Amino acid sequence: MNGMPSTTVIQITNLSSSVSSEQMRTLFGFLGDIEELRLYPPDHTPLSFSSKVCYIKYQEPSSVGVAQHLTNTVFIDRALIVVPCAEDD
Numbered sequence: 126m127n128g129m130p131s132t133t134v135i136q137i138t139n140l141s142s143s144v145s146s147e148q149m150r151t152l153f154g155f156l157g158d159i160e161e162l163r164l165y166p167p168d169h170t171p172l173s174f175s176s177k178v179c180y181i182k183y184q185e186p187s188s189v190g191v192a193q194h195l196t197n198t199v200f201i202d203r204a205l206i207v208v209p210c211a212e213d214d
Contacts, residue, residue, distance in 0.1 A: 133160070133183045134210040135192050140177040141201035149179050152200065157188025176203070180210065 137149070146164040153159065161182040166174055183189060189209050196207045 131186050132189060132209050132212050133186050134212050135181050135183070135189055136208050136210040137179040137181070138176070138206045138208075139203050140179060140205070141203050142174050142176055144177055144179075144201055146179070148200075149181070153181050153192060153195070156183075156191045156195075158184040160184050182212075 135153075137153075140149075144164070145168050146162055147168075149164060150159060150162055153162075159181055161180075163180045165178050165180075166172070181192070183192075193207050193209065195205055197204045199205075
């Protein structure tokens with residue numbers, strides 16, 4: 126390995142509480158084929174949270190590097206933080 130993690134998973138934090146998994150799929154789907162997307166807390170949770178966390182698993186590790194370029198992109202009302210994530214649930 127040449128210093129780059131060979132993970133296919135990213136974690137996106139500092140998400141607006143109003144974001145939906147569909148919006149995340151649209152935004153990050155441009156960067157590669159998404160194998161799995163998990164948003165916490167999930168859509169339609171009755172409780173209100175100040176922010177959400179999203180995990181996206183891509184089919185290709187190269188998509189992770191590209192996705193990191195979206196860090197500091199303002200989405201809805203917050204600057205996204207995108208980091209690679211180790212692949213164990």
